[in-house]
Amino acid sequence: MIQYMVKKIGIKWVLSTMSAIFVVVGVVIGLFTFFLFPTEAAVGLGFGAKLLAFLIFVILYTIIMVLGILIIVALYNKLSPQFGAMTLFVDAKEEE
Numbered sequence: 001m002i003q004y005m006v007k008k009i010g011i012k013w014v015l016s017t018m019s020a021i022f023v024v025v026g027v028v029i030g031l032f033t034f035f036l037f038p039t040e041a042a043v044g045l046g047f048g049a050k051l052l053a054f055l056i057f058v059i060l061y062t063i064i065m066v067l068g069i070l071i072i073v074a075l076y077n078k079l080s081p082q083f084g085a086m087t088l089f090v091d092a093k094e095e096e
Contacts, residue, residue: 006086009073018069019062026061030054 034042034054042050080086 002090002092004088004090006088007080008077011070011073014069014073015066019066022062022065023058025065026058029061030057033057 031054033039034045034050034057038045038050042053045053076086
């Protein structure tokens, strides 16, 4: 069993990867909220208004979620030297 210590998490990786993930999640949530099963507020909107609300939702959802993750990563990077880094235990796979 191999042991890895995660002492720091890269901000660039978090920005690129998590942004893409949250855009996809935001699109799925937005499609359900505004088009497939519209909420009471979205029922009376025309297509253009629904589309605009959908785009604003996806952008704001992505920004808020990525900022939250960045705060968590910054806290982890700052506090891990003081309290100890996260340890991952990985089993080595034998090649056939």
